[in-house]
Amino acid sequence: MENLEETHPIATRERARLDAESIIEAGLRIASKPGTAAVSVRDLGAMLDAAPTAVYRHFRSKEGLMQALLDRLLAMSTAQVTAPTEAWRERITQLCTATLNVFIAYPAIAVEAIVLSTEGPAELDGVEIMLGAYAQTGLEGTELVRHYAALSTYMLSYASGIARAHSISNTLTAEDSTPWWGRTYPVTASSHPYIAALRDELTALSDREIYFLGINELMDSAERAGAQARERAASAEV
Structure with missing residues (x-):
């Protein structure tokens, strides 16, 4: 069986660092940028170098994310x-x-x-x-x-x-x-x-x-x- 850490190093690093607090901190950084109208899951994924859907492992929905922020x-x-x-x-x-x-x-x-x-x-x-x-x-x-x-x-x-x-x-x-x-x-x-x-x-x-x-x-x-x-x-x- 393949070793997942060897074949998917990016996914492994993502699991190691991505948590609710890091997502909230990223959301704050995005929201503080001049001209930003909304905090999107796509922008969060880009800032965290993670798949946008990874956010939903820590928040039930976009509304849940905005509630936390x-x-x-x-x-x-x-x-x-x-x-x-x-x-x-x-x-x-x-x-x-x-x-x-x-x-x-x-x-x-x-x-x-x-x-x-x-x-x-x-x-x-x-x-x-x-x-x-x-x-x-x-x-x-x-x-x-x-x-x-x-x-x-x-x-x-x-x-x-x-x-x-x-x-x-x-x-x-x-x-x-x-x-x-x-x-x-x-x-x-x-x-x-x-x-x-x-x-x-x-x-x-x-x-x-x-x-x-x-x-x-x-x-x-x-x-x-x-x-x-x-x-x-x-x-x-x-």
Whole structure:
């Protein structure tokens, strides 16, 4: 019988080095390249010097691969939340800032955050951070969950959208902000008076500015709701 290691040395080397972690690292390198719209199994195979189908030995499907890659991005984000538990606004701000910056660095993976749940440990860590932060306001139960859901949906979808804008631009750097309004529309004071009057203010806005404005508004709303919950609880005890 032939010795497989002698007749198929490339396949043997592939089995020796190819594992889930090496695939994830390769996916991150691909996603970080400017102009990359997606992480394909073909590109992974080329980078790892392996057959594209070898990826499926370690991930059930392309969706499973993207879940693992997205969870790695979320792990990078949650690792940057270092503020103490009682500093709940700072913790949320750290998480939202890190998520935006990490998504911009890996836009081809970040776009999946709009529709994909990772079902991984980092996603759970992020949920725990947000729930724990909002619990500091006095929110409980259904109200706590509703405010968390609004924050999470806004953060992931908007950060993903900003990352996509960076991915399709050939001039933006990671530190640049994309314009929120985007372009100048041919309107007049008679056809669209408010747009015409506020044209400069609209075109001056950046996506990053609006992203953090929304985060702060959501935190303010949670803080107000938490204060009201505390007042109701205090009144019930009297």
